[in-house]
Amino acid sequence: MELRKYLLPALISATLLSGCSLFSGEEDVVKMAPLPKVQNQFTPSTTWSTSVGNGIGNFYSNLHPAWQDGTVYAADRRGTVKALDAASGKEKWSIDLSEKQGFFSSNLSALLSGGITVDGSTLYIGSERGAVYALNAADGKTLWKTQVTGEAMSRPVVSDGLVLIHQSNGILQALDQQTGAIKWSVNLDIPSLSLRGESAPAVAYGGAIVGGDNGRVSAVILNQGQIIWQQRISQPSGATEIDRLSDVDTTPIIVNNVVYALAYNGSLTAMDLRSGQVIWKRDVGGVKNLIVEGGNLYVVDQNDRVIALNTDGGVEIWRQSELLHRNLTSPVLFDGYLVVGDSEGYLHWINTADGRFVSQQKVDSSGFQTDPVVAGSKLLIQAKGGEVYSISR
Numbered sequence: 001m002e003l004r005k006y007l008l009p010a011l012i013s014a015t016l017l018s019g020c021s022l023f024s025g026e027e028d029v030v031k032m033a034p035l036p037k038v039q040n041q042f043t044p045s046t047t048w049s050t051s052v053g054n055g056i057g058n059f060y061s062n063l064h065p066a067w068q069d070g071t072v073y074a075a076d077r078r079g080t081v082k083a084l085d086a087a088s089g090k091e092k093w094s095i096d097l098s099e100k101q102g103f104f105s106s107n108l109s110a111l112l113s114g115g116i117t118v119d120g121s122t123l124y125i126g127s128e129r130g131a132v133y134a135l136n137a138a139d140g141k142t143l144w145k146t147q148v149t150g151e152a153m154s155r156p157v158v159s160d161g162l163v164l165i166h167q168s169n170g171i172l173q174a175l176d177q178q179t180g181a182i183k184w185s186v187n188l189d190i191p192s193l194s195l196r197g198e199s200a201p202a203v204a205y206g207g208a209i210v211g212g213d214n215g216r217v218s219a220v221i222l223n224q225g226q227i228i229w230q231q232r233i234s235q236p237s238g239a240t241e242i243d244r245l246s247d248v249d250t251t252p253i254i255v256n257n258v259v260y261a262l263a264y265n266g267s268l269t270a271m272d273l274r275s276g277q278v279i280w281k282r283d284v285g286g287v288k289n290l291i292v293e294g295g296n297l298y299v300v301d302q303n304d305r306v307i308a309l310n311t312d313g314g315v316e317i318w319r320q321s322e323l324l325h326r327n328l329t330s331p332v333l334f335d336g337y338l339v340v341g342d343s344e345g346y347l348h349w350i351n352t353a354d355g356r357f358v359s360q361q362k363v364d365s366s367g368f369q370t371d372p373v374v375a376g377s378k379l380l381i382q383a384k385g386g387e388v389y390s391i392s393r
Contacts, residue, residue, distance in 0.1 A: 033304075033324040035346065038360040044347065046363065047378060047390040048089030053080035055386030056369065060196045062155060065382055066116040066123070067375035073123055073137070074388045079110030081125070081140060086375055089390060095140035097133060114200075115155040115370070122177075124163055126152025132165055134180060144180035148173050153196070155251075159203040160222045166198040166210055174225060184225025188212040202252045202259075204273070209259050211248025217261045217269075219276060229276035234266025234285070249287045255311070262286050264302055268314060282314040289330040289371065291338075296352070298338055304328045306340065306350060318355035323348060330371040334379045335393045341368030341381055347391065363389055 053076025056063055065074040071092065072084040079098035082091055098107035111128035118124075122143060123135040128151045134143040150167030157164040162174040162183060170190035174183045190213045199211035201220075207228070208220045215234035218227050233248060245264055252261040257273040268284040271277060284307060288300040296317065297309045304327065306320040327343035337358060338350040345367045349359035366385030373380040379391040 030325050032326055033322060035344070036322040036348075036357055036360070038348075038357040040360065041358045042393060044349070044359060044361045044391050044393050047392050049387050049389045050082075050084055050089040050091070051386055052076050052082050052382070052388050053078055053386050055366065055382065055384050057384060060369075061113050062115050062153065062370055063113055063382070064115045064370040065373050065380045065388055066118040067373060067380060068118045068137070071137070072375065072380060072388065072390075073116045073118055074382055075112050075116060075125060076386050077109065077112055079107070079112060081112075081116075081123070081135065083137070083140065084388065086378070086390070089388070093140045095135070097127075097142075113151070114153050117156040117158060119158040119177075124156035124158065126154075126156055126165055128153070130167070132156065132163065132175060132180065134163075134177075146175055146180035146182065148175075148182070149185070154198040154200040157201045157203060157208070159208070160206065162222060164201050164203070164208055166201060168196075168198060170213060172201065172208070172210055172220065174222070186218075186220055186225050186227060188216070188218055189214045199249050200251045202254050204254045209252045209254060209261075209273075211250060211252060211261055211263070213247045213249075215248060215263055215266060217248055217252060217259065217271065217276070219273075231269075231271055231276040231278065233261055233269040233271075233278075233281070234263035247287065250289050253290060253292045255292045258311070260290060260292055260297060260311070262288075262290055262299060268297070268299060268309070270311070270314065280314050282309065282316075284309075288328065291331055291333055293333055298331050298333070298352070300328050300331055300340060306331065306338070306355065308352065308355060320350060320355040320357075322357075327367075327369070329368050329381075332372045332374055332379070334372070334374050335377075337393075339372055339379060341372060343367040343369065345383065347372075347379075347381070361391075363391070 052074040056077045070086045075081040082094045097110040114126045126132045132146045150169030154166040170188045172186045201208040201210040216230045218230045248263045250262045259271040267281045269281045270279040286301040291298040299307045308317040329341040331340045345364040347361045364383035366383045382388045
């Protein structure tokens with residue numbers, strides 16, 4: 001039963017984000033935590049803001065900016081892609097990837113998704129229509145366009161002359177970085193129902209580590225497209241299909257030959273890079289990308305608790321529970337602090353030593369869904385309405 005495309009955007013929003021159960025006769029409403037009261041130790045400021053199309057609206061998307069050599073690259077769902085000066089936010093160039101349908105018809109939305117990847121002189125971005133674009137970073141001109149087998153929901157990953165695209169149908173495909181030609185495909189399998197979103201691969205030592213909707217983490221040899229190990233970190237269980245969701249939608253982190261991965265309704269797991277053997281597991285589930293820094297792991301769980309654990313055994317250091325169900329972004333480390341955005345447009349700054357709030361900033365009324373991006377001494381974040389902000393402490 002193929003429910004992903006049509007059911008998941010509405011279903012997950014209704015059940016997992018607002019908390020209204022569609023599978024129980026009981027009224028089970030999870031309320032968003034009130035905005036925490038924070039005495040700011042410093043006041044972050046907006047250096048500049050620039051509108052990039054209409055953003056993502058109320059659709060699920062991982063469409064976040066990228067940054068390289070003094071230029072910010074950002075896009076909206078419909079097809080606008082812009083290059084902005086990182087210091088001022090002024091536009092350098094703008095293109096439109098939406099498709100013309102006829103003289104009297106409006107353009108067909110490109111449905112861009114997954115976020116921009118910039119590698120050297122080229123940008124890469126995919127779409128829900130299964131199109132992957134390579135654009136010249138200097139002027140936005142299309143270098144190549146390739147049609148893949150499914151929705152390109154994850155950020156393109158470039159390594160070893162390949163562009164890796166993890167798609168909504170469970171297929172991981174490698175495209176030639178120069179031509180866009182498909183080099184190989186790997187089927188990671190998908191269950192009948194899964195969360196909308198896919199894990200972007202992590203790459204190291206000629207291999208790719210990628211999470212799947214089936215609760216497994218897989219290691220793939222890049223030059224062959226061959227799976228060399230798989231490890232299940234989430235086992236479907238429970239009375240309802242929502243309970244049995246077990247996606248690994250986060251990008252694995254590789255540090256010192258250890259792979260760290262997080263699964264929905266599953267666990268935070270440390271695995272040996274070469275064999276996939278489990279080193280330790282902790283009962284923490286989620287879909288937001290995690291951070292490993294200085295011997296610590298920073299995680300946003302599926303109820304929007306922010307948790308710090310050590311990498312040596314996964315022992316919990318602290319837990320911040322005042323942002324429950326505020327639909328947080330993935331965390332980033334910026335200027336020594338942990339920063340997360342929420343669906344009401346706030347940025348929350350957290351002390352990495354004890355989990356206490358040090359600052360809170362209202363930025364945008366449309367709210368945040370996609371990840372903040374560190375760009376040197378600035379923090380970039382794109383709101384659901386399309387506005388891109390450059391933030392300084």
